[in-house]
Amino acid sequence: MQLRPEALEGHLAKGLAPLYVITSDEHLLALEAADRIRRTARAQGYTERDVLTVERNFKWGELLAANQAMSLFGDKKLIELRIPGGKPGKDGSAALQSYAKDLGPDNLTLITLPKLDWQTAKASWVTALQQAAVYIEIPNVERAQLPGWIGMRLGAQQQSAERQSLDFIADRVEGNLLAAHQEIQKLGLLYEPGKLSFEQVHDAVLNVARYDVFKLSEAMLAGDAGRLARMLDGLKGEGEALPLVLWAVSEEIRTLLKLKSGMAQGRPLGALLKEYRIWGPRERMMEPAVRRVSIATLGAALQEAAQVDRKVKGLRAKACAGDAWDAMLQLALRVAR
Secondary structure (H helix, E strand, C coil): CECCHHHHHHHHHHCCCCEEEEECCCHHHHHHHHHHHHHHHHHCCEEEEEEEECCCCCCCHHHHHHHHCCCCCCCEEEEEEECCCCCCHHHHHHHHHHHHHCCCCCEEEEEEECCCCHHHHCCHHHHHHHHHCEEEECCCCCHHHHHHHHHHHHHHCCEEECHHHHHHHHHHHCCCHHHHHHHHHHHHHHCCCEEECHHHHHHHHHCCCCCCHHHHHHHHHHCCHHHHHHHHHHHHHCCCCHHHHHHHHHHHHHHHHHHHHHHHCCCCHHHHHHHCCCCHHHHHHHHHHHHHCCHHHHHHHHHHHHHHHHHHCCCCCCCCCCCHHHHHHHHHHHHHC
16 A cells, blocks of 8 residues: 555554565665664564665575575564665565565564666556555655755754745755754754744755765765875775765765666766756766766676675675775775776
8 A cells, every 4th residue: 555654653643564665865864764663672672683685696596485484483573674775676576565565463574665667667566565564655856845844854853944944954955854954963962942943944054064975976976096095095094984885975976876877878968967866066076977987887886885885784795895984985986986
């Protein structure tokens, strides 16, 4: 069944379904929805958790095995299947359709996907999931909606601001909800509940660290290898969380790959930039980056990002020399050069 994102809390209060699917390009909102499901599952005795990520050469038998495996302690299990590419392939399509028909009685399954294009949305495996699952499609927060979204989030922490302040934050974060979320949290830490003045918002939002994760992405898009290396070294020195750095860089790689793929199909870059909500300074940086980097390079970079992620988690990673920060630098330089 289809479920609106805002109805999830009420749905979970009534009980859990055996299968959930979350599809969205808004990673913050998708993460929050998944966290709500995880918290409810833990509270209801799902103490075991299997996490499967569909990458190249993923064996779909692992999903079926996880569904059929009995817990050693008789506990209920949460199975998470992440499909970051959004296309499971022929084997995956068959496995998902089979899986949807045979859900384990003591398992809860959570499948996360990016926003599906219109062609993929018509695939048989998507139809099977929509029929068997609680299917949550989280729409993009468009630029015109962003000030209202920021105001709503401020209200949740008992704060408010004038429209001028909301517009200022929206312009500052350029459509990035994670950046907006961080700024809102910062305002909650700096100021008491109540109405915020424009001066308070202005001073807090502009008071950023010298080395900024999102500025790192700008250096990569601009092809400024020297600045990129300095900023990454600065982020490391300031104790920035490497998973956040990897997330920011990987997001830009995925965006570039979407733009290049669209252009390869004959679509104009301007239309693609609009579709993916890329505007302002980021739009100006994205265009030369798209023309500079090849699809092959971006595809290889995305595979390398998966290996860096393994290294960050302390797992064995192929072709990743040095420590995780060194691997992160090599990944970013692959796109910058």
